Amino acid sequence: SRIANLADQLLDLQRIDHQVSRQEPFDLVALCNQVTADLAPLAFAAGYEPAFISERAELFIRGDPSSIERAIINLFQNAIVHGGGKGTIEVAVQADWAVTVSDDGQGISEDRREWVFEPFHRIKPLDYGSGLGLSLVREIMRRHGGTASVTSSRSGGARFMLQFAPPV
Numbered sequence: 001s002r003i004a005n006l007a008d009q010l011l012d013l014q015r016i017d018h019q020v021s022r023q024e025p026f027d028l029v030a031l032c033n034q035v036t037a038d039l040a041p042l043a044f045a046a047g048y049e050p051a052f053i054s055e056r057a058e059l060f061i062r063g064d065p066s067s068i069e070r071a072i073i074n075l076f077q078n079a080i081v082h083g084g085g086k087g088t089i090e091v092a093v094q095a096d097w098a099v100t101v102s103d104d105g106q107g108i109s110e111d112r113r114e115w116v117f118e119p120f121h122r123i124k125p126l127d128y129g130s131g132l133g134l135s136l137v138r139e140i141m142r143r144h145g146g147t148a149s150v151t152s153s154r155s156g157g158a159r160f161m162l163q164f165a166p167p168v
Contacts, residue, residue, distance in 0.1 A: 026065040029054045036091045047085040054093040063144045071140040074133040075101035097164040102153035
């Protein structure tokens with residue numbers, strides 16, 4: 001399982017490197033809502049309450065929807081693994097072209113917040129995963145002219161933000 005996950009993530013990195021930039025308009029609200037719904041059973045099974053919030057009914061951006069979906073899935077799965085097994089995993093679309101994924105876990109200390117985006121970096125060792133998920137998220141955002149960052153959630157957990165540039 002661990003080797004399969006590593007292979008999938010390495011393939012994702014290669015797809016991004018070789019993929020023709022497929023920029024198309026899509027609704028970020030609909031995509032985030034769908035990812036939350038798709039991953040809700042995993043969240044429930046792990047002890048979490050998934051939540052989806054949006055400040056707008058629709059928010060269209062240009063980009064590769066499958067890459068953005070991969071980034072949000074990675075953040076949601078990361079919250080399942082590191083969120084402490086209780087509380088809420090919230091996906092929120094903000095009117096200022098940002099998506100956040102927050103959990104109620106222990107969070108990430110300020111001195112480690114940039115490190116988590118480095119390939120193969122892990123805050124705590126696990127028997128699964130490869131440490132490539134957040135690096136992949138940042139690369140996807142870089143290729144979309146945006147940024148990926150992490151701060152603390154209202155409860156002190158992790159709050160990852162994908163900040164998109166407004167469409168021109």
